Each structure stands twice: as structure tokens, then as C-alpha cells.
Amino acid sequence: MGQGLSCAATQEHGLFSAVQSGDLDTVKAVLERDPSLMHQTTAYDRQSALHIAAANGRIEILSMLLEGSMDPDVVNRHKQTPLMLAAMHGKIACLKKLIEAGANILKFDSLHERTCLHYAAYYGHSDCLQAVLSAAQSSPVAVSWGYARFVNIRDDRGAAPLHLAARQRRPQCVRILLDNGALVCASTGGYGCPGSTPLHLAARGGSLDCIRELLAWGADRFQRDASGRIPYLVALKHKHGACAALLNPSSAEPLVWPSPLKFISELNQEAKALLERALMEANKEREKKILKGTAYSLPSPSHSDSGADDNISEASDTELCCICFEQVCTIEVQDCGHQMCAQCTLALCCHNKPNPATACINPPVCPFCRSSIVRLVIAKVKDCEDADQEIGDIGSPKMRKARRSRNFSNEGSSSFKGLSAMSPFGKMGGRGSGRLATENEWVDKP
Numbered sequence: 001m002g003q004g005l006s007c008a009a010t011q012e013h014g015l016f017s018a019v020q021s022g023d024l025d026t027v028k029a030v031l032e033r034d035p036s037l038m039h040q041t042t043a044y045d046r047q048s049a050l051h052i053a054a055a056n057g058r059i060e061i062l063s064m065l066l067e068g069s070m071d072p073d074v075v076n077r078h079k080q081t082p083l084m085l086a087a088m089h090g091k092i093a094c095l096k097k098l099i100e101a102g103a104n105i106l107k108f109d110s111l112h113e114r115t116c117l118h119y120a121a122y123y124g125h126s127d128c129l130q131a132v133l134s135a136a137q138s139s140p141v142a143v144s145w146g147y148a149r150f151v152n153i154r155d156d157r158g159a160a161p162l163h164l165a166a167r168q169r170r171p172q173c174v175r176i177l178l179d180n181g182a183l184v185c186a187s188t189g190g191y192g193c194p195g196s197t198p199l200h201l202a203a204r205g206g207s208l209d210c211i212r213e214l215l216a217w218g219a220d221r222f223q224r225d226a227s228g229r230i231p232y233l234v235a236l237k238h239k240h241g242a243c244a245a246l247l248n249p250s251s252a253e254p255l256v257w258p259s260p261l262k263f264i265s266e267l268n269q270e271a272k273a274l275l276e277r278a279l280m281e282a283n284k285e286r287e288k289k290i291l292k293g294t295a296y297s298l299p300s301p302s303h304s305d306s307g308a309d310d311n312i313s314e315a316s317d318t319e320l321c322c323i324c325f326e327q328v329c330t331i332e333v334q335d336c337g338h339q340m341c342a343q344c345t346l347a348l349c350c351h352n353k354p355n356p357a358t359a360c361i362n363p364p365v366c367p368f369c370r371s372s373i374v375r376l377v378i379a380k381v382k383d384c385e386d387a388d389q390e391i392g393d394i395g396s397p398k399m400r401k402a403r404r405s406r407n408f409s410n411e412g413s414s415s416f417k418g419l420s421a422m423s424p425f426g427k428m429g430g431r432g433s434g435r436l437a438t439e440n441e442w443v444d445k446p
């Protein structure tokens with residue numbers, strides 16, 4: 001009897017270590033001998049074989065267990081599902097497989113009542129985060145709970161996934177969450193210091209990248225936590241000097257992702273990514289100015305100086321933006337087909353803030369023909385011959401091709417001066433751009 005028990009225990013142990021090490025053959029052999037072992041759990045944490053497979057990224061074993069009709073939502077001692085462990089360890093293939101097999105994305109653990117979305121955000125696995133969000137859009141969760149509610153789901157201390165991502169210095173997750181409707185100014189209940197916003201938590205964590213993302217989405221530098229502190233004071237307290245400099249209410253305001261863009265239907269993903277990048281670059285330029293002369297220099301950023309240079313040299317035969325005459329046209333306005341650079345597109349929209357008095361939000365219009373902007377798409381890069389053939393087209397902004405004579409030598413540092421100086425249109429008059437609309441939709445906000 002005793003022998004039998006210890007034999008089962010050995011087999012069980014053999015099963016779990018085989019799952020952990022990804023030894024599919026042994027797992028198969030053990031389960032063939034005793035199929036009931038599939039439902040065994042480890043002694044203390046009560047992890048199932050499925051948990052161990054998910055946490056270790058053992059996709060073949062995980063698939064086999066699921067095909068053997070193992071419940072994908074089996075929970076361990078802390079009511080964690082295999083899905084949560086996959087999100088925690090960034091095992092994207094296992095996470096996707098579990099979702100395919102019908103794993104519930106709306107389960108809460110018993111530690112802090114967190115979901116798999118919290119886990120992905122906390123541990124910074126943006127691919128897993130994205131996969132869970134995609135699943136949420138098409139799953140019954142969206143119907144029963146509402147997608148926005150799911151994105152902003154709170155744990156037992158009032159922390160939404162965005163709070164965790166900001167605190168743990170996960171800028172990519174911060175961006176994805178914001179992009180999916182996470183509330184940028186939501187306060188926690190008891191997580192961190194009570195009443196903390198994501199910006200307070202990013203200040204606590206000391207991540208410039210997270211702070212930049214949050215500010216670009218309109219996070220409020222003046223919002224106070226329950227003890228009356230603004231994010232600036234939190235950064236100071238924790239000696240994150242560069243963060244504090246940006247959060248200092250007397251520093252220049254960052255550019256905020258312009259609300260009119262949200263009203264342009266079908267802003268396609270590529271165009272959006274391009275514009276977002278331009279916005280971030282513009283804000284980085286500002287940061288440099290703010291930090292210049294302080295003790296804090298920017299940590300060498302993910303900033304793609306080299307990438308930008310590549311684009312410029314590749315694009316030397318393409319069209320120069322007719323507004324700033326500095327950047328290459330990368331954005332095309334539809335339906336009219338006029339083109340401009342991402343920086344000018346953003347400037348146009350940033351300057352076209354809704355009038356708070358009328359509360360009426362007018363989408364921006366094309367600066368060339370004043371027709372309303374239906375879509376913004378990536379401008380197609382023409383090769384030389386195409387462009388030459390079209391040179392006779394007077395109606396096309398491509399006529400100004402000749403102006404491309406400016407060199408790009410100091411482009412790296414000055415490419416965003418149009419935006420940061422907020423006056424990319426100041427040059428229009430002197431440039432003979434008579435075709436540009438003259439009404440001042442883009443005048444500075446008061």
C-alpha cells in the first residue's frame with residue numbers, strides 16, 4: 001500500500017518535471033500509463049500540469065493537455081489560471097493557444113484579484129497584452145462587460161493594468177493600453193499612494209518613456225493624489241531628477257496627441273504609427289531643451305536618429321513637404337490627394353484644437369484645398385520616373401519638387417523645429433505658397 005502511494009508520487013513528480021523540461025515523450029508515456037495523473041496538482045501550490053506547461057512555454061505539451069480535454073481554466077492555490085501564468089512569463093504561443101481553447105480572460109486571482117491583463121501589463125509582455133486585448137474585442141467579454149471596462153479593470157486596490165505598467169516602467173504596455181482606451185487620469189484606491197494616477201506611478205517608477213507616453217495622451221501634471229502631491233513631487237521624492245524636470249509644472253507643456261485626429265475616420269494603422277512617432281520625436285526634442293543645462297542629460301534613447309537619417313537619404317528623390325520645405329511628404333490627405341509631412345500634419349491638428357466655447361469639434365481641413373480630411377494615409381513613395389512624368393501637373397503640389405535643393409545636413413537635430421517652435425506655417429507667405437488656405441484655422445491656441 002505504502003509502496004503503491006510512493007510509486008504514484010514518483011510518477012507524479014516525474015510528470016511535472018517532464019512537463020517543466022518540455023519532455024513530451026515522457027509526459028505522453030506517463031499519462032498513457034495513468035491518465036488520471038492529468039488532474040494531479042503539485043502538493044503545495046496546487047499547480048496543474050497545464051500551469052507548469054504555460055509558465056514554461058511548453059507549447060507542445062500544453063496543446064496535448066488541452067486536446068486531452070483538460071479544463072483550460074483550472075486554478076492553482078492562488079486561483080491563478082494557466083493563462084495568467086503564460087501572461088506573467090511572456091509565453092505568447094501558450095497564451096494564444098489557451099485563448100483558442102476557450103480560456104476565460106476574465107478570471108481573477110485570489111492574491112490581488114488581478115486578471116491576465118494585469119499580469120501582462122505588470123510584467124511588461126506587450127505581445128501578450130495585445131493578444132489578450134484582441135481576444136477581448138471578439139469574446140463575450142466585450143458584450144457582457146464592455147471592452148472599455150475590461151481595459152480599465154481594477155484589482156483589489158484599485159489598480160488598473162495601466163497603473164501597473166506605469167509603475168513597473170513598461171512604456172510599450174502603457175502605449176498599447178492607452179491606445180485601447182485606458183483612462184489616462186484614473187486614480188487608484190489604495191495601490192501605490194492612495195489616489196495615484198498613472199503619471200504619479202510613472203514618476204515613482206522613474207521611467208521617462210512612460211511619462212512621455214502618458215503626457216502625450218493628455219495626462220495631467222497638476223492632478224493630485226490623496227495626500228495632495230502632484231507627480232512632480234513624487235519624482236523629486238524618489239530622486240528621479242530627469243522625470244521631475246519634465247513633470248515640473250513650469251516646464252514647457254508637451255504636445256498632446258491631437259483630439260481632432262480621433263475624429264478622422266479610418267486613420268489607418270500605418271499613418272497613425274507614423275504620426276505618433278512624429279509626436280514622440282517632437283516631445284523628445286522638447287525634453288532635450290528642458291533638460292539642457294540641468295544635471296540630467298537624456299539617457300541615450302530608443303530615439304531612432306539613424307532611422308530618420310536613413311529615411312531622409314532614401315527619400316532624397318521624393319517629394320519635399322510644401323509647408324515646411326524640410327521634411328519629406330509621408331502623409332497623404334484623402335480624398336483630395338494632397339501630401340505633407342507627418343510633422344506638419346500633426347502641427348495642423350495640434351493647432352486646430354476644438355474651441356471650448358462652442359464645444360464643437362471641427363476636424364481639420366486640407367491646408368492646400370480646404371476640403372475636409374476624410375482619411376490620412378501613408379503617402380506612396382514615387383520613384384523618379386513617375387514623378388517626372390507628373391511634373392506637368394500644375395494642380396499637384398509635386399510641382400514644388402524643384403525646391404528640394406535644401407540640404408538635409410542638420411536634419412537630425414532640427415527636424416522637429418517646425419513643431420517645437422509651433423510655427424511651421426510661418427514660412428508659408430514667403431514661400432509663394434499662394435495655394436494654401438489663408439484662413440487661420442491653425443492659429444495658436446490662446
Ligand SMILES: [Zn+2]
Pocket residue numbers: 321322323324325326327340341342343344345
Ligand atoms: Zn512639413
Ligand SMILES: [Zn+2]
Pocket residue numbers: 333336337338366367368369370371
Ligand atoms: Zn487637399
